[in-house]
Amino acid sequence: CSFFLSPKSTYPVTDPGHSVKCSPVVIDDVLLNGTTLDIPAAEEFIHQSMAIIIEDAVKKATDVREKVCEWRSPDQLKELLDLELRDGGESDSKILQRCRDAIRYSVKTTHPRFFNQLYAGMEPYSMVASFIAEALKPSLYTYEIAPVFTLIEDAVLRKMMELIGWEEGGDGIFNAGGSMSNMYAMNLARYNHSPDIKEFGLSAAPRLVMFTSQECHYSVSKAAALLGIGTKNVYMFVCVCVCVCVCVCVQGAFPFMVNATAGTTVLGAFDPIEEIADICEKHNLWLHVDACWGGAALMSKKHKHLLKGIHRANSVAWNPHKMLMACLQCCAFLVRDKTSLQLCHSSGASYLFQQDKFYDISYDTGDKSLQCSRKADAFKFWLMWKALGSSQLEERVDRALAMARYLAEEIKKREGFRLLMEPEFSNVCFWYIPPSLKNLPDGPELYEKLHTVAPVIKERMMKTGSMMVGYQPHGDKPNFFRMIVISPQVSKQDMDFVLDEIHRLGKDL
């Protein structure tokens, strides 16, 4: 007799561990004998999907002859995808087709002609690590649930702290994005300034203010809003003027933190950390370095000077999912002090962080976190680091920056292209000036017309699918392109292609 209830399959489930006895047990009309999950069918489905993933999401996605994206408008795509969720399920073959379609109409961020964001390229070791983590579903609250990944996170954090130059170590945590890391920093800086705020809130506290460069990531303002600091209490300075700002500090307000950016989002610029650290030390301010983007330079003997002084920071945000190509997301928040991450965030939930466990509970790192369930993101960096070694990570960074330098030189050579500034990092910002605007003198008329050029070229490149490069205005500067060079798959030929293609798409404008 058997009670196999596998609705997705017609053959009996033969899991010998679940041998079914003959007396049926029914509660609330549900038969509870045997399993209702058809494991062999599930394995077969996963097996088939793997072939599709390798073919479409790896091979084709990284093939330069294929499109970066197959543009469809929202309305067209809704119709193609049949998004509605219904009462009845669909066959496995139908679901496999849905997988193919989802891949087909997605942007291929691993494609060698994707230069649109601060991440790009395919990293096979990190990808495999992320598949393993997805299959195992660890959550990093406690050592008992995630022993391997807890230790790996610790090892990666330690190595990153070594590169920052914290000789006595520190503490840290991987979390769901650089924005969250900046939020952690602000919370720790505040806790360091006034630990009572954790319990009593800000309503009785004096007005806290912080300083950052104008070029900082928008998450600094978001965090100030969320933390009840208020966006108006974030004083933005032009890099070198930080000293002035601190001196001109507003009456009745208490500065608690300076945010320096190592590698800004648009320009790839670096704040002078040493100078800022001097001021922070003098005024006893928490120094946070947002090195989400520029932290990668710490891997390179040639370029780490960009972050000179970072060892003096109280905290650092650094995203290996950007230039170092770990799979999305892989974001470390690091703090020099060894206790405040725990003290500031702990809530001591007794159902997770029992004190009477049989192992060393200092390995239960979850109480340091703002999240409860938390993914094994460090593993995605660890496995690739093991495979490549620090030396190849260094080579990749050096090559990306050399490639950006090549592109900048080409832009200077080519008619119709104008560099916004000499690149400090791998961001190359430039205008394309179509022949029709060639003879216009610098001034409002040129700027106004130039402002409309990049959006049209972007539309055309998306619809062609030949490449993806971002654009934006900046201060009073009209829309310009921002190229981001990361992937080791990319060559000088791709740089040449980008410029040729922009000219091809925009020469009639």
Place this chain on the structure above:
Amino acid sequence: CSFFLSPKSTYPVTDPGHSVKCSPVVIDDVLLNGTTLDIPAAEEFIHQSMAIIIEDAVKKATDVREKVCEWRSPDQLKELLDLELRDGGESDSKILQRCRDAIRYSVKTTHPRFFNQLYAGMEPYSMVASFIAEALKPSLYTYEIAPVFTLIEDAVLRKMMELIGWEEGGDGIFNAGGSMSNMYAMNLARYNHSPDIKEFGLSAAPRLVMFTSQECHYSVSKAAALLGIGTKNVYMFVCVCVCVCVCVCVQGAFPFMVNATAGTTVLGAFDPIEEIADICEKHNLWLHVDACWGGAALMSKKHKHLLKGIHRANSVAWNPHKMLMACLQCCAFLVRDKTSLQLCHSSGASYLFQQDKFYDISYDTGDKSLQCSRKADAFKFWLMWKALGSSQLEERVDRALAMARYLAEEIKKREGFRLLMEPEFSNVCFWYIPPSLKNLPDGPELYEKLHTVAPVIKERMMKTGSMMVGYQPHGDKPNFFRMIVISPQVSKQDMDFVLDEIHRLGKDL
């Protein structure tokens, strides 16, 4: 002539899209012709790793005859794993062995005898969706970067809102955990109460206070600390007394929010939403329902009464990665109001959310988010929902709750077991009382001794690897076991096994 620089491989890279011209271009000692990523070798590595993932992380991990975990102490495991990151890289075969080891020593949260957390079990469709997302690396800032996943997120949110009963829709976002959802809720509630706080902060604001049940998740306190509300301004009530608390509202403080929990973490209890909604409406308080765990009951005609009144909530947190088995993490935050999520969180970063795009920028959902890069978590739920249909999701919920009911009945029948309370949901909380304590009367001596029983049994089950069940104290109650039943792979035989095994492991205590 060729410039193939693939350090991981000995054969030439033959990507015809990257045909290499003959003049070498060298900048900063880096040769920039050709690629340095060996794509065929990468594909071969991914291919080989897939076989390991299917064999070890899927088949063996879900095989009831295999161990749930292979316990090693932190020190033992550090030695086994060789965690150190070095200058030199390692061969692919060595890395594949590292993959095997990482899987081997990890806890198998998809194993049918893993009952330790509020998630469990293997969901093949969701797993495949997560592999696809990992391979494609989408980030949900803008439609242009993640067209497919943006539309899918919207479709899933709409369907979830329909189940909540918001007939006129609402807004929402998937994010990195239920703790973050509760944080969003608190921020929106505060914004709704005093929108100026976003800009000016809390220092000039009156003291804000909020109410929640004692049984709420610890993230409510964490969020209050982070947001500058202060943990002391979170008033905890025993469920039904919410009215009293609101009336006895502290002098000079402004209540802005009530948090109700639908499915508490330890006991699986449900706050009476209708009653709380009456009070919130009367006092104009934002009602947030933390249905991270219990939201799954909305799929079931039989059990949705547990959340009666949820349509009156202003916001809802609901994690499909829990009972509905989407891959970790899959967490929706939903809000009835259609504009405040954007208004409260927007920062309008001009490099991402350009206003002069060629498509409808209402699809650029990233500005609603506290995160910048954000994963395609909704896809993991959408694909399995398409495969199973609402009807099979409903069957799963009904079966899990029937299974919990069966377990509770068995506990009542068996000598040596005592139920803490009748389960409302799939949490079954109980004590095991070893024969040596059988004749002790209820009272402090029994409680004190009982308190030490569960930790020892837990240690033994971890070291045996036969199953994983959590334990915790609660209020004045000594340590008890909390069984969580979720996976359709689990049968009544597994329930019987759990009780037999606890007895086997603890009968000598």
